[in-house]
Amino acid sequence: MKTLDSTPKKDGFRMPGEFEPHQGVYMLWPQRPDNWRNGGKPAQKTFAKVAETISEFEHVTVGVNDDQYANARHLLAGDVEVVEISSNDAWMRDCGATFVKNDRGGLRAVDWTFNSWGGLEDGLYFPWDKDDRVAQKMAELEHVDRYRLNDFVLEGGSIHVDGEGTLITTEECLLSQGRNPQLSKEQIEEVLKQNLNLEKVIWLKKGIYLDETNGHVDNIANFVKPGVVALAWTDDKTDPQYEISKENLDILERTTDAKGRKLKVVKLLVPKPVLITQEESEGVDAVDGTLPRTEGERLAASYVNYYTANSGIVFPLFDDPMDKVAKKTLGELYPDRKVVGVPAREILLGGGNIHCITQQIPTI
Amino acid sequence: MKTLDSTPKKDGFRMPGEFEPHQGVYMLWPQRPDNWRNGGKPAQKTFAKVAETISEFEHVTVGVNDDQYANARHLLAGDVEVVEISSNDAWMRDCGATFVKNDRGGLRAVDWTFNSWGGLEDGLYFPWDKDDRVAQKMAELEHVDRYRLNDFVLEGGSIHVDGEGTLITTEECLLSQGRNPQLSKEQIEEVLKQNLNLEKVIWLKKGIYLDETNGHVDNIANFVKPGVVALAWTDDKTDPQYEISKENLDILERTTDAKGRKLKVVKLLVPKPVLITQEESEGVDAVDGTLPRTEGERLAASYVNYYTANSGIVFPLFDDPMDKVAKKTLGELYPDRKVVGVPAREILLGGGNIHCITQQIPTI
Numbered sequence: 001m002k003t004l005d006s007t008p009k010k011d012g013f014r015m016p017g018e019f020e021p022h023q024g025v026y027m028l029w030p031q032r033p034d035n036w037r038n039g040g041k042p043a044q045k046t047f048a049k050v051a052e053t054i055s056e057f058e059h060v061t062v063g064v065n066d067d068q069y070a071n072a073r074h075l076l077a078g079d080v081e082v083v084e085i086s087s088n089d090a091w092m093r094d095c096g097a098t099f100v101k102n103d104r105g106g107l108r109a110v111d112w113t114f115n116s117w118g119g120l121e122d123g124l125y126f127p128w129d130k131d132d133r134v135a136q137k138m139a140e141l142e143h144v145d146r147y148r149l150n151d152f153v154l155e156g157g158s159i160h161v162d163g164e165g166t167l168i169t170t171e172e173c174l175l176s177q178g179r180n181p182q183l184s185k186e187q188i189e190e191v192l193k194q195n196l197n198l199e200k201v202i203w204l205k206k207g208i209y210l211d212e213t214n215g216h217v218d219n220i221a222n223f224v225k226p227g228v229v230a231l232a233w234t235d236d237k238t239d240p241q242y243e244i245s246k247e248n249l250d251i252l253e254r255t256t257d258a259k260g261r262k263l264k265v266v267k268l269l270v271p272k273p274v275l276i277t278q279e280e281s282e283g284v285d286a287v288d289g290t291l292p293r294t295e296g297e298r299l300a301a302s303y304v305n306y307y308t309a310n311s312g313i314v315f316p317l318f319d320d321p322m323d324k325v326a327k328k329t330l331g332e333l334y335p336d337r338k339v340v341g342v343p344a345r346e347i348l349l350g351g352g353n354i355h356c357i358t359q360q361i362p363t364i
Numbered sequence: 365m366k367t368l369d370s371t372p373k374k375d376g377f378r379m380p381g382e383f384e385p386h387q388g389v390y391m392l393w394p395q396r397p398d399n400w401r402n403g404g405k406p407a408q409k410t411f412a413k414v415a416e417t418i419s420e421f422e423h424v425t426v427g428v429n430d431d432q433y434a435n436a437r438h439l440l441a442g443d444v445e446v447v448e449i450s451s452n453d454a455w456m457r458d459c460g461a462t463f464v465k466n467d468r469g470g471l472r473a474v475d476w477t478f479n480s481w482g483g484l485e486d487g488l489y490f491p492w493d494k495d496d497r498v499a500q501k502m503a504e505l506e507h508v509d510r511y512r513l514n515d516f517v518l519e520g521g522s523i524h525v526d527g528e529g530t531l532i533t534t535e536e537c538l539l540s541q542g543r544n545p546q547l548s549k550e551q552i553e554e555v556l557k558q559n560l561n562l563e564k565v566i567w568l569k570k571g572i573y574l575d576e577t578n579g580h581v582d583n584i585a586n587f588v589k590p591g592v593v594a595l596a597w598t599d600d601k602t603d604p605q606y607e608i609s610k611e612n613l614d615i616l617e618r619t620t621d622a623k624g625r626k627l628k629v630v631k632l633l634v635p636k637p638v639l640i641t642q643e644e645s646e647g648v649d650a651v652d653g654t655l656p657r658t659e660g661e662r663l664a665a666s667y668v669n670y671y672t673a674n675s676g677i678v679f680p681l682f683d684d685p686m687d688k689v690a691k692k693t694l695g696e697l698y699p700d701r702k703v704v705g706v707p708a709r710e711i712l713l714g715g716g717n718i719h720c721i722t723q724q725i726p727t728i
Binding site for chain 1: 365366434494497500
């Protein structure tokens with residue numbers, strides 16, 4: 001593996017949309033007891049179920065800390081590959097590499113700096129050094145060269161692209177004080193354009209209400225395909241989520257993409273508020289510097305946090321009447337893919353969802 | 365990766381000779397300061413040089429603990445692959461998988477139990493749990509299934525095969541009290557035959573004088589090809605090594621291999637005794653339970669501890685007049701391979717040599 005001095009744009013590499021074909025997907029393994037209740041055991045079962053579900057559609061590799069290697073191998077399905085990748089937590093979307101490809105069979109990794117969603121400003125735990133090495137290790141395992149951005153903080157969950165030159169993100173996240181406060185909005189846009197090969201960045205305002213990632217876009221909006229965006233929505237005007245979604249809807253309906261197209265926006269209704277129970281709260285170690293999981297707190301539940309696999313959609317279930325509505329909407333959005341729900345409360349309790357724990361490797 | 369219930373012999377898989385073609389080789393990265401002097405820095409340079417030298421002949425993968433990942437990537441040549449594999453020390457030959465193949469493109473791993481060369485009886489350090497997981501991780505990285513021997517202790521350095529049904533080993537090691545004391549010599553032979561697909565085990569007596577592995581065969585004798593064995597030798601009858609080598613020579617000259625052939629034995633002269641210096645001794649952390657590196661102690665230096673790569677031989681140099689003799693002898697033994705010496709004192713100081721730090725993956 002070489003670390004390259006150029007940029008993907010100069011070299012003719014672009015980030016494909018998640019809906020384009022994959023070689024497979026990487027995940028990590030949850031274990032830290034100050035984030036995952038009961039020593040991570042319920043979350044591990046859920047992650048194993050997500051891995052098994054995705055493996056119906058594409059190859060799954062799970063990176064595991066050495067001290068959980070035997071247990072992960074035991075719990076994961078046989079056709080899921082288990083490799084050692086040390087990490088501080090299990091959010092592969094955010095600390096993993098973003099892969100870019102060209103049209104001549106080339107594949108490379110973009111290795112952003114990871115700082116635990118805000119570093120010493122408002123990051124979620126300390127340290128995050130293992131997480132920040134994950135992307136490099138993925139590049140090595142995939143036998144591809146990488147671009148390393150030592151001076152630019154980004155998580156994969158804070159961006160979505162249409163593969164045709166357009167990116168959506170949120171100002172709440174990318175302009176946060178904990179990422180790149182030394183850069184202007186225009187400078188940040190330029191870094192994205194250079195490293196993902198883009199012509200247009202669409203700036204939404206905020207992410208899902210109470211999202212602890214400073215409003216990652218992958219919990220509120222996603223490109224279904226070029227020209228079509230799924231947006232988390234509620235019709236309840238008393239819910240703080242309404243204003244957030246409405247503001248983003250207005251932006252999306254007013255803008256055009258890199259190809260000059262108007263966007264079609266499809267609303268994906270959120271479930272009723274999901275609150276942390278006493279039992280769930282008490283299962284998490286109390287550690288200074290790590291976000292507490294307090295009884296009664298509302299979690300950032302959204303069906304938009306689904307994973308687009310080869311010929312499949314794997315989306316979160318919240319044991320809510322809206323689960324069925326989400327399945328129906330996703331089925332209409334993806335008529336050529338099998339839509340499968342996985343009970344995902346245990347991932348949500350850790351602060352994210354199915355999209356946050358995956359990172360696809362595009363086909364070459 | 366599946367763990368199989370059968371045995372390689374039943375499934376038609378055999379261990380190829382090291383002189384047969386390889387896909388590549390695995391190594392580990394030295395770092396423990398109670399074995400490698402000066403925080404492992406001199407050894408790391410030497411390991412990097414060995415990796416770079418072998419990479420002239422075949423693909424090299426180096427497994428590294430997370431806390432040394434960045435440093436190893438920095439020191440290793442660009443075409444050497446660096447993956448995370450936690451280990452307690454750096455002897456890939458001994459804790460790594462032994463690969464077996466069939467004639468239909470099948471490759472599998474044999475994952476012996478590793479116990480640090482003697483477990484609680486006379487092992488070299490405690491614990492050894494990470495080392496014992498290395499073989500499974502190699503199988504996973506190579507996408508092959510494995511046989512796991514939970515009840516049989518073996519290190520790869522204690523065996524050599526001719527790929528045609530014959531294995532050589534030493535009684536000193538395989539009958540030691542720290543490995544499989546519950547098994548008779550005949551039972552041990554049967555386990556080897558079942559798992560490597562053999563008809564004949566040739567039992568040498570002892571390994572190199574003062575070898576801390578209980579006399580691994582790979583420091584004293586090696587199959588150059590079927591029917592030809594290289595044997596570490598000294599003509600100095602006052603050297604304790606003489607009696608050891610002479611006894612083994614007599615055994616090799618009296619026996620036949622699995623095919624009924626008499627063996628041709630070629631003597632590879634050892635260097636003059638290599639002793640630990642005061643400076644070298646003082647560079648090693650003193651830790652209870654780890655073998656001390658005492659000033660003036662003789663090291664188990666032998667040229668037989670070379671690695672047979674695709675079209676190359678990588679052998680240890682000891683800054684000794686015999687270096688040239690070894691190069692000449694190896695050149696005659698391997699007329700079709702390029703013979704390259706690497707200064708290896710730093711590996712020897714850690715208790716082994718070039719063969720001990722490598723493990724080949726056969727071609728399929």
